Amino acid sequence: MCTIGEDDFGDEGAAHAMVPESSDSGPIMGGTCTKCGVESEFVYQLKFRTAECKGCFLSYARHKFRANLGASKALPKNAEVLLVVDGSAESLVLLDMLHYAQTQNTFKRLHCNARVLIIDERALREQPDDDKSLFAILQELRIRYIPFEFYVIQLGSSLNDLQKLDEYVPKYGTNELCSTLVKLRSLTARQDYLHQQRKIFIASVAHKLNCGHVFEPSISTTLATQLLTAIALGRGGSAALDVGLQDDRLHSGVKLLRPLKDLNEQEVQFYVDAQKLKPFMSAQQYGVKCGKGASLQNLTHAFVANLQQNYASTVSTVFRTGDKIAQNQQLPQALTKLELGKSDAPSMPFVCVHCLSPLDCALSDTLLAIEYSRAVSKAGTKCFAADELETKAKQQLTVERTLCHACRNIQAEFSDDSRL
C-alpha cells in the first residue's frame, strides 16, 4: 500500500496540485501600454501582468532590484561593490541595472562604487574560447558601462595576477585548483569543491579591491536549483545562505548579495531584449557537458529545467520555500555547551574550515546512524555490545571535526591524502 499517501495532503498554505503550464516567454507585439497609455511598436506581456511598453517594463524590473537592496538595508551608503560578470544574461542584466542606478543624477541614484570582475575560467575547460572575440566583447562592455572599472583574473591564480581589462594578458596552463580538481573521484565532489572555492576566491579578490560587498547575479530559477542542490549535498543547515539575499559566510567579512533574486527567467529575457544586451559565454558551468546523470548537481539542474518547462509555478514555489528558511543557528551554541567541559574547547572551531558553514556533525542522529551502519557492517555476526559499536560510531563522527558533513563528503573523495 502507499503508507506514504497519508502525508501527501497539505495543510493550508501548501500547493495541492501541480499545474501543467509552459514557461513560454510570450509574443512581443505592438500595442498600447496599459500602464502609461502610450502606443508603441513593442509591448512586453509578463505572466500575471498586463502588456506594457519598454519604459514601463524596465522601471518595473529595475524596481525589483532596488527594492531588494532597499528593503533589507543590506547595502550601506557609499559601499564599495564588486560585481561578478560571467557573460550570462543575468549577469549582464545586473550590470546594466547597476549602471543605470548609478548614473541617475536625481535623488534616485544608488550611492555605491562599483567595480566589475571577469573571472577567466577557461583553464577549467578543454577548449579555450577565441581570445580575440572575447576581449573585443569585453572592451565593448567596458565602453558601454563607463565609468565602471573592469578587472580580469584567472580562477585559482594568485591575487598578484589581478589586472585591469586593458592590461590583461591571458596565461594558459593549469594552476593548483585544476590539479586539486583532478584528484577528486566524482564530478559531484568536483563541482561542489569548485563552487566553494569560487566563492572563497571571489571574496579574496573583493578584499584586495577593498570591496565589502559582492553582487551575484542569481535569479529565482537559479536559486530554486541551488536550494535543491544544497539539500541533496547534505547542506540543509546552511542552505538559507545559499539562496537568500545575503550570504555573510565569506572570508574577511565580505558579504555576498543577490539583488536579482526575485527576477524570473522571463523578466531576464525581456530585459535582455529591451536593452539589447548580448550574453556571451552562456555561463557554461564546469562539468555540465558530462550529461545529466554525471553528478547530483547536473541532475538537479536538469530536474528544475524540466519543471520550468512544464510546471513553471512549481519552480517559484521551490524558490519561495527557500525564502522561508533560516540558517541553523542552534548548531554552534549547542556545540559550545557540548564541548565546554573539554580541555580543547577553545580550539574547537564552530564553522567548517572549508565552506565556513556551521558544523553540523556532532549532534545528528542521522549521521550517527550512517557511522553505526559502517560499524555494524564491520562487526557482522560477531557479538559486540551495542554501546561499544555506538562508541566507535561516535568516535568516527569526530574524526574530521573541523569539516561540515558535506565537506567531509568532498574530503572522502580525494584519491590521495589531500586535505581540504
Added chain:
Amino acid sequence: MPINCKSSCGKKAVLKRPKTGDALCKECFFAAFEAEIHHTIISSNLFRRGEKVAVAASGGKDSTVLAHVLKLLNETHDYGLELVLLSIDEGITGYRDDSLETVKQNRDDYQMALKILSYEELYGWTMDRIVAQIGRSNNCTFCGVFRRQALDRGAKQLGVDSIATGHNADDIAETVLMNILRGDTARLRRCTDIKTGGGDDTIPRVKPLKYSYEKEIVMYAHYKKLVYFSTECVFAPNAYRGHARAFLKDLEKVRPSVIMDIIHSGEQLRFKDSVKKPVRGVCARCGFVSSQQPCKACVLLEGLNRGLPKLGIGKKSKGDRMIANQDREIALRERANLVKNDF
C-alpha cells in the same frame, strides 16, 4: 572475482549495502540490518517496557519486515512489548483484498493479534466508490487522509501506546523533496521526525525503519523468504510525490548515500520567525487531531456526502464558497417549491 564479507567472517559476500557500500554475506547482513533497527529504537527511546504497540500492517514489504524485525528484537533484547497488527481495508478491489490475505498470513506466522478496520464501516464509503465519484486524479488524497484517521481510530479501539509505521529512509527523503516542491513548510518541519504526535490527545507514531534503505528492506525480505504483497497501489500517487520519487531515484543512482544526506538536510532546516506554525488542535466534529476546523477527513467526507467531491481538495476559501453556493441553491429550490405549493 567473488568479494569477501567486510566483517572478515571468512564467507563470500552476497550483496553490497547501498548505504555504506560495504559488501556482506547473508548472515552478517541480517545481523547488521537488525542491529541498526535496534540501535534506532534504543537511541531514540521509541518504546518503553510494558507498552502495547500497533504495527500498521498493509501486507507490503515495509510493514511485513517491520513486524518481523520488531517481533524478533522484542524477543532477543527483551523489550517487554505487546505487539499487535493493525490493518486498514480501504476497499480497493484487486489490491486490498489480496494484500489483506498477506496480513492474515503475517498474523499466523508471527502469532500477533490482528485488527482490521474498513473505510466502509468508518466512513460509509469504499475507495472503489470514491474513485467512481471523483475520478482518478485526487484519489490518493482521500485515501491518505482517511487512512491517517483510520489508524488513529483503530489504535484508540485497541488501546495501544503507539503506532509503528513502515516508513523507510527512501520514503522520508522523498517526503522532504516533495514538501519543498509544494512549499509545505508545516510538514517540512516535522516530516523527518522519528516520533510524531503523542500529546494529550494523540497516540504517538514512530518510524523504526527511518534509517533503513528500501533496497535493503527488499533484500532482507528476499533472503529471509518473508511473504509480502508486492503490487503497487492501483491508483497513481500525487504528482508532487511522483516527481520527487523519480528525482530521488535518479540522485540515488549517482550517489547512494544521498538518501541519508537529504534526511540530514531536512533535519537541519530552520525557518524564519515570520513563517507561521500550524496550531494543532482537535476537530470539533469528530474529535480527532487536526490543525484545521473541521479536519480534512470531515471536509472530504462532507464533500462526498453532499455530492461535491472536490470540496477540500483546493483551498479552504474555495470550499467554503462551494458549500455556500450549494446551500443557496438548495434554499432557492426549496423556496421555489414553497411558491409552487402556495398555488
